[in-house]
Amino acid sequence: MSLPPLAALRAFEAAARHQSFKKAAAEIAVTPTAISHQIRLLEETLGIRLFDRRPRQVVLTPAGHELFPVLRDGFASFALAIDHVGQRTKTRSLTVSVLPSFAAKWLLPRLPRFQAEHPDIHLRLHTSPEVVDLPSGVVDAAIRYGAGPYRGLVAQTMFQERFVPLCSPMLGLKHPEDLKDCALLHLDWLRPDDQTPTWERWGSAAGISGLKLSGGFTFSDDAHAIQAAIAGQGVVLASRELARAELDGGLLVQPFGPVIEGHTYNLVHTGRGDHRAEVEVFGNWIVSEIARSQEHSKPAGD
Known part of the structure; x- marks a missing residue:
């Protein structure tokens, strides 16, 4: 020319x-x-x-x-x-809606790695238990827990949730029967279904009865329930993935099984918008972090 x-x-x-x-x-x-x-x-x-x-x-x-x-x-x-x-x-940014417990126990400890690997992306977290309307454009993506369906949205499965008994090593628990003499900590789920991790469901899977299903503390947030377990206030049926740092640090132990499965965590988005590339980068990073976490040896009870 x-x-x-x-x-x-x-x-x-x-x-x-x-x-x-x-x-x-x-x-x-x-x-x-x-x-x-x-x-x-x-x-x-x-x-x-x-x-x-x-x-x-x-x-x-x-x-x-x-x-x-x-x-x-x-x-x-x-x-x-x-x-x-x-x-x-x-303005290469990304706004993600996240459950407060997932943000506190899983995402926040890993964010320095995301920032180091992707310094050009400014990540904003919208933490709320409420479901955000993704087509409205208020956020670019959301991390949601549940079975769906996510009609009209793109859903990328992150990991299958697995719940196990966790407690302070100070309690000295060795066998499932020991739970009959322990305080059990409970979670108040917003939308309970047949995949909700309850002590009744766990006892049935373990083949034991006589657990103290009443009494003990009930929490609306996993993070608080895990902190109560660390303090020795009882045994919590909690996500092993969300309590990974406490397990690795010896603040909590999984004394025995069985493991019961819950729903999946999913990264959900519209597949449209100005930040599709950033959503894809974030999703791929989460997958890599899950793989990194799963490299740990499996604890007892699997």
Whole structure:
């Protein structure tokens, strides 16, 4: 593609728009002489006059009138495209809705790794137990726990939830029968179903009866229930994945099985929007973190 020098085209467009070499020079931050020189160069390149020079005035020739709107619209398109690309780079962000317990126990401890691996993405967390309307655009994606269905949305399964008895090592539990003499900690689930991890369900899977199903503390948040277990206030039936840090650090132990399965955690989004690429990056990172977590040896009871 053979084109005249860009500086000459820019000088002509500004002079034609202002109908003044002086005003064009002020806009581009050069001297009027420089504007005159660039336009003379353009005219010599094209072999045609673009301006009639008159005392204290310049007027477009018919050729100048023909060229001006094309260059005006072209430079406007350049500016719009460059601004769009620049803004997208500056605002490469991702807003994700997350359950408070998942944010506190699983996501937040791992966020430094995400930031280190993807420093160009600014992650915003919207923590709430309430379901956010994704098509509204308030958030770009959500991490949801449950069976779905997620109609009209794209759902990427993160991991299958698994619940086990967890307690402080100070309690010294060795066998499932020991639970009959322990306080049991409970979780108050918003939408209980046949996959809800209750002590009744766990006792049935373990083949034991006589557990103290009444009494003890009831919590609305996994994080608080796990903290109570660390303090030795009882045994909690909790997510092994969410309590990974406490298990690895020896603050909690899984004294025995069995393991009961819950629903899956899913990264859900519309598949549309300006941040689809960031959602994909975040989803792939979660998958890698799950794989990293599963490299740990399996505890007793599996």
